[in-house]
Amino acid sequence: MLSERRLEVLRAIVQDYVGTEEPVGSKALTERHSLGVSPATVRNDMAALEEEGFIAQPHTSAGRIPTDKGYRLFVDKLTAVKPMSGPERRAIHNFLDGAVDLDDVVGRTVRLLAQLTRQVAVVQYPSLTRSTVRHVELLSLAAARLMLVLITDTGRVEQRMIDCPAPFGETSLADLRARLNSRVAGRRFADVPQLVQDLPESFDAEDRGTVSTVLSTLLETLVEETEERLMIGGTANLTRFGHDFPLTIRPVLEALEEQVVLLKLLGEVNDSGMAVRIGHENAHEGLNSTSVVSVGYGSGGEAVAKLGVVGPTRMDYPGTMGAVRAVARYVGQILAES
Amino acid sequence: MLSERRLEVLRAIVQDYVGTEEPVGSKALTERHSLGVSPATVRNDMAALEEEGFIAQPHTSAGRIPTDKGYRLFVDKLTAVKPMSGPERRAIHNFLDGAVDLDDVVGRTVRLLAQLTRQVAVVQYPSLTRSTVRHVELLSLAAARLMLVLITDTGRVEQRMIDCPAPFGETSLADLRARLNSRVAGRRFADVPQLVQDLPESFDAEDRGTVSTVLSTLLETLVEETEERLMIGGTANLTRFGHDFPLTIRPVLEALEEQVVLLKLLGEVNDSGMAVRIGHENAHEGLNSTSVVSVGYGSGGEAVAKLGVVGPTRMDYPGTMGAVRAVARYVGQILAES
DNA sequence: GGCTGGCACTCGGTGCGGTGGAGTGCCAAT
DNA sequence: ATTGGCACTCCACCGCACCGAGTGCCAGCC
Numbered sequence A, B: 001m002l003s004e005r006r007l008e009v010l011r012a013i014v015q016d017y018v019g020t021e022e023p024v025g026s027k028a029l030t031e032r033h034s035l036g037v038s039p040a041t042v043r044n045d046m047a048a049l050e051e052e053g054f055i056a057q058p059h060t061s062a063g064r065i066p067t068d069k070g071y072r073l074f075v076d077k078l079t080a081v082k083p084m085s086g087p088e089r090r091a092i093h094n095f096l097d098g099a100v101d102l103d104d105v106v107g108r109t110v111r112l113l114a115q116l117t118r119q120v121a122v123v124q125y126p127s128l129t130r131s132t133v134r135h136v137e138l139l140s141l142a143a144a145r146l147m148l149v150l151i152t153d154t155g156r157v158e159q160r161m162i163d164c165p166a167p168f169g170e171t172s173l174a175d176l177r178a179r180l181n182s183r184v185a186g187r188r189f190a191d192v193p194q195l196v197q198d199l200p201e202s203f204d205a206e207d208r209g210t211v212s213t214v215l216s217t218l219l220e221t222l223v224e225e226t227e228e229r230l231m232i233g234g235t236a237n238l239t240r241f242g243h244d245f246p247l248t249i250r251p252v253l254e255a256l257e258e259q260v261v262l263l264k265l266l267g268e269v270n271d272s273g274m275a276v277r278i279g280h281e282n283a284h285e286g287l288n289s290t291s292v293v294s295v296g297y298g299s300g301g302e303a304v305a306k307l308g309v310v311g312p313t314r315m316d317y318p319g320t321m322g323a324v325r326a327v328a329r330y331v332g333q334i335l336a337e338s
Numbered sequence C: 001g002g003c004t005g006g007c008a009c010t011c012g013g014t015g016c017g018g019t020g021g022a023g024t025g026c027c028a029a030t
Numbered sequence D: 001a002t003t004g005g006c007a008c009t010c011c012a013c014c015g016c017a018c019c020g021a022g023t024g025c026c027a028g029c030c
Helices: A004-020 A026-032 A039-052 A068-078 A086-097 A102-117 A170-184 A189-196 A205-224 A235-240 A246-256 A259-266 A317-337 B004-020 B026-032 B039-051 B068-078 B086-097 B102-117 B170-184 B189-196 B205-224 B235-240 B246-256 B259-266 B317-337
Strands: A120-124 A133-142 A145-152 A157-163 A230-233 A274-278 A290-297 A305-312 B120-124 B133-142 B145-152 B157-163 B230-233 B274-278 B290-297 B305-312
Touching: A004 A026, A004 A039, A004 A068, A026 A039, A068 A274, A068 A317, A086 A102, A086 A317, A102 A120, A102 A230, A102 A305, A102 A317, A120 A235, A120 A246, A120 A259, A133 A170, A133 B133, A133 B145, A145 A205, A145 B133, A145 B145, A157 A205, A157 B157, A170 A189, A170 A205, A189 A205, A230 A259, A235 A246, A235 B246, A246 A259, A246 B235, A259 A290, A259 A305, A274 A317, A290 A317, A305 A317, B004 B026, B004 B039, B004 B068, B026 B039, B068 B274, B068 B317, B086 B102, B086 B317, B102 B120, B102 B230, B102 B305, B102 B317, B120 B235, B120 B246, B120 B259, B133 B170, B145 B205, B157 B205, B170 B189, B170 B205, B189 B205, B230 B259, B235 B246, B246 B259, B259 B290, B259 B305, B274 B317, B290 B317, B305 B317
Parallel strands: none
Antiparallel strands: A120 A230, A120 A305, A133 A145, A145 A157, A274 A290, A290 A305, B120 B230, B120 B305, B133 B145, B145 B157, B274 B290, B290 B305
């Protein structure tokens, strides 16, 4: 195992490198941190750290930079989430509090997160399958044309057009609406399919076709929308990194445009409720030089969606994690209130 | 006025520069285009064009590049919109046809446009004020809690929570819903305010407060949402330009994140229904080295929103304009069908 | 054994002068 | 009005030397 001081050296290297964006040498380290030892000693420690794969040098006779493995150790053992200050927390709350609807909440969250972390922010809309149904509405638009509107407890609304196989009377419509709602209101979307399974049977033969159509549209909606929506922002922050970066920025922007990739990115969340993926830990190779900090958020105790930040592996992990956690917490509150 | 041949030279310069991204010289021009004159003659023409401000040289003894004014002349007089080929048109239609709801239509449109033009695509959601009301729905969520849902003929849906000053009975609710719809359904959103003005008066005193609250929420929604929503995509395409571009790309990304700027960007549309803003013609200075091609689209004859493309001034104008026009046309069709 | 100062070495970054080539402007001739 | 010829300009590229930060290693010291 590495000695205490060597870990301290690694921590110092990470901190300095994050700050300066330049490889850090032994002399600079001893000057900026009171390690109580000479540069020569630090050099020995660095050699050991390099041997173990925590740091690397871009070329002989340059300073060291942390490897993905080094950042991993730093995040896991050498640092703690940095909490937001009181004023910051208030500002977050105030900013989110003015939102008028779900789109607005998500939009504000993205902007806020991008601004706080000065990185790219990604916010997933509250998922349907993990939400509960607040209300199902059926509107008659024309003789054989219906509109289905789904409303979740998180304020999300989905709608679909339905062409009925046969005209559907206003009373049948009211009937279906009432029965649907009594069965599914307040229940989780995931449970809807089995809750409505036997519904067509209780209708007259002539209406049964339409009822089935409506139900299958409803179920389709649940499936399609499991492919979640999300919003991103702060892409301009990408330009703050590496001066080399046509090469760096291109694949990142490309990855950010693919919903599927992004959703995977937010990925699983660990014990403490927060996930940090560093460099090559991200499956998508365009993101091999970025890190992702993500966390679930929700109106109640349970997570209904995720949000996170994408930035260079060389990022301020404690600060970023603090901001992400704080924002998630307040978004949850806002959703619960609405 | 400039002679015919000089215009021809300008056209050749624009085409070559767009293709090669490098300043074009007199010799290269005569080789790649059959102008029927010698390089020396072309040099004279170039000197004249430069005198008039249509082209410029980055430095003495380099080739010429078109100025904004040069592109302007090119777009206005020297070229025509390039129509899409049959297969391309079919592909566009097929791609858009699979959309399940408005978000999906807009999302697909953005991706399509970005891919066709290989530039940044911007698509505005159909505006509320220029749409007509399909239906207004009022749902009772709790004793004194309502949800207002607005549905437009373009498939857009807006919802708002309403806290009532007093409990509101189911019959009153049905009454209000019916009266509201009979007044506004099929009418333009812009006309709604005056159509509902006298509605509270026809209700009992006890319900009047709630009715007013509902109406004011409705009107607020119209106002807030006049601040339109939009979607952008294809930002990765920005990296294809100028190798110099931390400086170039940064302000563009920043501008793209500001809704307000973007909406202004789509701007007015000229006679032919298409607007082209070149370089400094864009008010926002981050976009001084980009051009914007925009056009209105709509389900009927009338435009309900706009879409467009943002790219370098050095872009393929005929092709881009063709793609933008074609996409707008097909999106209009899709919206009309739904 | 671990820490330190000293020292030779490596290697990327920077500044400089020379060269080549593309492109221009001008002019005299057609 | 067009053209070929010609001198000139200036950027891009190349090789070179130099500088300095940083390293690895070693001998000495605690």
